[in-house]
Amino acid sequence: LGGEDELDRTVRGVMTTDLRDPSRYLSGGELVLTGLAWRRDASDSEPFVRILAGAGVAGLAAGEAELGDIPADLVEACLQHRLPLFAVHE
Structure with a gap:
């Protein structure tokens, strides 16, 4: 969904x-794999992604089961922080 320019990052592990x-x-x-249960509203996405980017994670894979489609604010936060974002379908 975003961060295509950063897909050469090395993945050293997986965390849910x-x-x-x-x-x-x-x-x-x-x-990082998440079901998005941490997200209460749109304002939660940028701080979450900022924390992940600051920790140097390789990417974020978000499940669609909880909210349906991946929220646009999460996509935007990942683009802003240059963090690759993947959708995990049900």
Whole structure:
């Protein structure tokens, strides 16, 4: 869904989370999988993505089961922080 220019990042591990701030569990290089349960409204997306980008994760894969399509604000936050975003279909 975004971040195509950053797809050459090395994935060093996979982490699943629905925490609003998973930074203490991140060491960099993770592909983060989320069901978006942390997201209450559109204002939650940018801080979440900023935390992931700051931790140096390789990308974000978001499930569509909870909200349907991936919210546009999450796509925009990932573009802003140059974080690759993938949709995980049901």
